[in-house]
Every structure is written in C-alpha cells, then in structure tokens.
Amino acid sequence: MANHFSLSNYDEAADYLRAHTHHRPTIGLILGSGLSGLAARIEDATVIPYADIPFFPVSTVAGHAGRLVIGTLAGATVCAMQGRFHYYEGYSMQQVTLPVRVMQRLGIDTLIVTNAAGGLNPSFAVGDIMLIDDHINLVGMAGANPLLGANLEEFGPRFPAANRVYTRRLRQVAEEVARDAAINLRHGVYIQLAGPNFETAAEVRMLRAWGADAVGMSTVAETMVAHHAGMNVLGFSTITNVAIDELDAEGQPTHDEVMDAGKIIVPRLTELLLGVMQRLGQGA
Numbered sequence: 359m360a361n362h363f364s365l366s367n368y369d370e371a372a373d374y375l376r377a378h379t380h381h382r383p384t385i386g387l388i389l390g391s392g393l394s395g396l397a398a399r400i401e402d403a404t405v406i407p408y409a410d411i412p413f414f415p416v417s418t419v420a421g422h423a424g425r426l427v428i429g430t431l432a433g434a435t436v437c438a439m440q441g442r443f444h445y446y447e448g449y450s451m452q453q454v455t456l457p458v459r460v461m462q463r464l465g466i467d468t469l470i471v472t473n474a475a476g477g478l479n480p481s482f483a484v485g486d487i488m489l490i491d492d493h494i495n496l497v498g499m500a501g502a503n504p505l506l507g508a509n510l511e512e513f514g515p516r517f518p519a520a521n522r523v524y525t526r527r528l529r530q531v532a533e534e535v536a537r538d539a540a541i542n543l544r545h546g547v548y549i550q551l552a553g554p555n556f557e558t559a560a561e562v563r564m565l566r567a568w569g570a571d572a573v574g575m576s577t578v579a580e581t582m583v584a585h586h587a588g589m590n591v592l593g594f595s596t597i598t599n600v601a602i603d604e605l606d607a608e609g610q611p612t613h614d615e616v617m618d619a620g621k622i623i624v625p626r627l628t629e630l631l632l633g634v635m636q637r638l639g640q641g642a
C-alpha cells in the first residue's frame with residue numbers, strides 16, 4: 359500500500375499554518391459532531407478553512423464546519439479542528455489522520471479529541487460524558503490502519519505499542535477537573551467502526567460482549583497516529599444516543615438526534631475542557 363503523504367507534504371501544510379498565524383499552539387483539539395461550537399471560546403483566533411491548507415481534504419458532513427481555529431483557550435495556545443475527516447466519507451485513513459501529523463510537525467505535543475458516540479454500557483444515558491480509557495481499533499484490525507505502508511521514522515517506530523494510548527496523567531487531570539466541577543464523568547472503552555450506518559441490534563450485543571462501552575465512527579485512527587508520533591492523548595466521548603440492542607425495538611438513532619444531544623452536552627464538555635487547558639497551562 360502506497361503512502362498517501364510524504365514527510366515534506368506534512369511539513370508543507372505545517373509551514374502554511376505557521377505563515378498564517380502568529381500563534382504557536384502546543385495543544386491540538388478535535389471537535390466532533392455537534393461540538394464545534396466550542397471553538398467560539400477561542401480568543402484572538404486565526405481561522406483557516408481546510409480548503410486553503412495544502413493536502414487537507416474537505417469535510418463533507420453536516421455539522422462539521424471544516425476549518426482550523428488557532429488561538430488561546432484558558433491560557434493555553436490551541437489549534438482546534440472544527441470538524442474532522444471520516445473514513446465513511448471515502449477518505450483513506452492517511453487522509454483522515456493527516457491533520458494530526460501536521461499538528462505534530464507544527465510543534466503540538468498534546469492531542470485532545472472529542473466525539474459523539476452511542477452508549478453500549480447499559481449504565482450510560484444520553485448526555486453522559488465518557489473519558490476514553492482505552493479503545494478497540496476494529497477498523498484498523500480489519501486492515502484500514504493509518505500506520506500501514508512504509509513507516510515514517512520521523513514520527514515513530516514501525517511497530518508501536520498501543521497499550522498506553524490515552525495518557526494516564528491527562529486522564530487524572532480530567533478526573534480532577536470533573537470532580538471539582540461536579541461533572542459525573544464516566545469511563546470506558548471506545549470502539550471505532552467504519553460507518554456510515556448505525557449498528558444492527560446483533561452488532562450492538564456483539565460490541566458490548568467485546569468490552570466496548572461506546573461506539574462511534576472516528577477518533578481511534580487519530581489517537582493511534584498521535585500516539586505513534588509521541589504525542590500525549592486525551593479523549594472524551596459524548597453519549598448522544600443509547601445503542602439499540604433489541605430487534606424490532608421502537609425508535610432508531612438518527613444524525614439529528616446526535617446533533618441535538620451534542621448541544622445539551624457542550625456546556626459541560628466546555629467546562630471540562632477549559633479546566634483541563636487551565637491545568638495544562640499551569641504545568642499539570
């Protein structure tokens with residue numbers, strides 16, 4: 359399998375960003391479905407549409423704005439993706455994860471990802487926020503792994519470990535912030551599927567039996583690439599719907615439902631993220 363991008367492609371995109379903002383971000387933020395409003399909190403912002411950045415694909419999903427917002431948030435300098443790329447849009451996994459490598463070349467050492475997810479854990483309810491402890495890279499295991507192809511040693515090793523993708527210290531910081539803000543933070547394992555369809559009832563039962571607590575169509579490829587590149591990683595799933603595990607049950611998950619739940623969760627997720635930024639800014 360050929361690599362989609364070379365090191366000089368990633369550097370060209372990073373150089374473009376450097377030339378178009380005076381900010382020098384150290385934290386990358388990926389805002390998932392329904393969550394992109396959080397970027398409005400970024401101050402002194404430079405906004406760069408994906409269409410202007412060399413090699414960036416264009417996000418095609420409703421609710422994904424498709425631009426980078428670079429500026430300051432709670433004392434930290436961040437580069438936020440307002441909208442991400444998904445495998446189901448027809449992009450290769452290397453296109454999906456291009457922004458993460460560009461961020462790394464830009465000097466970002468910490469990646470914070472958010473997503474919308476279906477709750478598999480029976481104790482989860484719509485509106486919950488789950489700290490991602492670990493993941494199941496189902497799509498990668500099945501052969502669509504962004505790390506396939508010639509390895510770029512400048513990022514990381516050919517055979518990266520994956521038993522500590524989500525940085526322990528960052529998870530502890532998130533816990534502390536949640537406790538102080540009285541936010542009921544759940545924990546669990548996220549599993550990425552290709553999408554774009556939601557799951558059958560039988561699939562939901564299978565995913566649960568495998569030990570997954572939340573299911574979605576993003577994130578894992580991004581966090582694996584970040585981890586490969588030596589970045590610290592923190593992830594949150596927002597539970598926008600409860601996955602349906604019973605054949606012929608009433609109701610069905612819809613994209614509108616996902617977007618509506620996102621709006622309810624944004625204030626709490628914002629508080630959580632601002633708290634984490636603040637502590638990271640203080641050297642946590």
Ligand code: HPA
Binds near residue numbers: 476611
């Ligand atoms: N399944 C897959 N992806 C999702 C879901 C879901 O139930 N909710 C939000 N993204």
